Amino acid sequence: MELADRIERFRKTIEEWLRGLYHGMISHPAYEKIEKEAEDAEDAFMLACFPDAFGIPSPVSYYTSELLPYIEDEFESWERRLWDRDSYIERKGQQYHF
Amino acid sequence: MEPFVFFGGKGGVGKTTVSCAYAQRCARDGHRTLVVSTDPAHSVTDVFDQPFDDSPQPVAGIEGLDAVQIDPEDEVTRHLDEIRQNLSEQVSAAMVNEINRQLEMAHGTPGAYESALFDRFVDVMRNAEPYERVVFDTSPTGGTLRLLGLPELLEGWIDRLMHKRRTSIDLFEKAAVGTNEPRRVMHGDPVLERLQQRKEFFEFAGSALDDDAAFFLVLNPDELSLNETERAIDDLTEKGLDVRGLVANKLTPSPDDNENGRGARYLRQRVETERERLETIRTDFEPPLVAEIGWRSSEIKGDLLDDVADELDIETAVEPPTHV
Numbered sequence: 422m423e424l425a426d427r428i429e430r431f432r433k434t435i436e437e438w439l440r441g442l443y444h445g446m447i448s449h450p451a452y453e454k455i456e457k458e459a460e461d462a463e464d465a466f467m468l469a470c471f472p473d474a475f476g477i478p479s480p481v482s483y484y485t486s487e488l489l490p491y492i493e494d495e496f497e498s499w500e501r502r503l504w505d506r507d508s509y510i511e512r513k514g515q516q517y518h519f
Numbered sequence: 520m521e522p523f524v525f526f527g528g529k530g531g532v533g534k535t536t537v538s539c540a541y542a543q544r545c546a547r548d549g550h551r552t553l554v555v556s557t558d559p560a561h562s563v564t565d566v567f568d569q570p571f572d573d574s575p576q577p578v579a580g581i582e583g584l585d586a587v588q589i590d591p592e593d594e595v596t597r598h599l600d601e602i603r604q605n606l607s608e609q610v611s612a613a614m615v616n617e618i619n620r621q622l623e624m625a626h627g628t629p630g631a632y633e634s635a636l637f638d639r640f641v642d643v644m645r646n647a648e649p650y651e652r653v654v655f656d657t658s659p660t661g662g663t664l665r666l667l668g669l670p671e672l673l674e675g676w677i678d679r680l681m682h683k684r685r686t687s688i689d690l691f692e693k694a695a696v697g698t699n700e701p702r703r704v705m706h707g708d709p710v711l712e713r714l715q716q717r718k719e720f721f722e723f724a725g726s727a728l729d730d731d732a733a734f735f736l737v738l739n740p741d742e743l744s745l746n747e748t749e750r751a752i753d754d755l756t757e758k759g760l761d762v763r764g765l766v767a768n769k770l771t772p773s774p775d776d777n778e779n780g781r782g783a784r785y786l787r788q789r790v791e792t793e794r795e796r797l798e799t800i801r802t803d804f805e806p807p808l809v810a811e812i813g814w815r816s817s818e819i820k821g822d823l824l825d826d827v828a829d830e831l832d833i834e835t836a837v838e839p840p841t842h843v
Contacts (some may be wrong), residue, residue: 452694459690459702466683473624481676483598483634484717486625490605491709493614500617
């Protein structure tokens with residue numbers, strides 16, 4: 422095998438590793454953070470729409486109930502997240518991988 | 520005057536009689552008129568001696584007058600069924616039950632009736648095309664009139680909801696790595712679309728109520744009714760809807776001068792206190808007193824309705840609506 426080929430292969434491996442490291446350490450946690458933030462924002466939206474799920478009567482839930490047919494996914498994951506969530510700190514803590 | 524006329528007031532003061540009388544007068548003056556009642560007691564049916572339901576029907580014997588009677592409970596059920604129908608088309612069977620629970624809860628909240636009525640009122644105003652004048656006989660549950668002051672508030676609320684939704688979709692789009700499909704996309708989001716429709720609905724309601732509606736309050740010459748009217752005037756003014764006039768109903772007739780029996784003395788005394796109360800209304804209340812209607816010895820219907828209509832000093836000329 423030529424030297425040039427071996428260097429080429431070595432560089433490829435290094436590049437792959439670097440990309441993997443960058444993705445694992447920087448980009449993936451960042452995207453995860455954004456996604457979590459998006460979920461939090463969605464939860465706030467759901468809560469504003471359906472406060473009566475928590476026993477808070479809302480004059481607008483009559484109107485927001487019109488949205489129900491369109492937010493099947495949101496509704497399901499909202500409920501799941503609510504069950505999962507122990508505390509706000511715990512939720513924020515999930516973003517850090519020690 | 521404005522094409523949409525609302526009559527409100529405490530329960531039992533005679534809103535339905537006054538609205539029907541006014542509607543009848545508008546029709547007699549050659550304006551195509553619709554009278555809308557939300558009274559679950561079906562009083563319009565009693566006044567015109569004819570059954571009505573939730574689609575406009577001509578009133579027998581009066582040219583150019585239609586009546587419609589809205590039942591808030593039916594409206595809530597209709598709304599519920601409509602959403603359920605949508606639900607079964609869009610949502611997987613496993614989730615339907617879950618969402619159904621939420622739906623039923625939303626329709627059981629206090630205020631669902633009022634919201635349903637409000638929707639229907641705005642609907643009638645939107646589709647008022649064939650009529651020159653629409654007379655609304657609002658239900659006594661103070662809620663209806665109060666709700667008419669809400670569009671601005673609701674608009675703001677919907678705005679905030681839309682903002683929240685946009686923020687979360689935006690974040691979801693940013694969180695989609697590389698060529699991955701984002702979990703939600705802004706373009707064509709059905710939730711934002713629905714909210715936008717609602718917003719436009721409230722915008723229409725707000726401007727139509729501001730520019731094309733006149734409000735009258737019916738009251739009786741007694742302490743309770745006066746107090747409630749005062750509160751209602753404050754309430755409406757605060758919401759930017761000014762009360763055009765007050766209608767005093769059920770005034771006691773005065774006896775002849777030569778009568779002096781117990782009944783006559785009683786009547787004279789009552790007339791005296793009522794005169795004072797009317798004076799209070801004239802001096803202390805801002806909206807003018809546009810009609811003084813006396814007690815009738817029998818139910819007000821037929822010819823008597825004409826008499827009452829004559830006593831109403833409310834013009835019937837119609838300006839075309841500006842927002843429809």
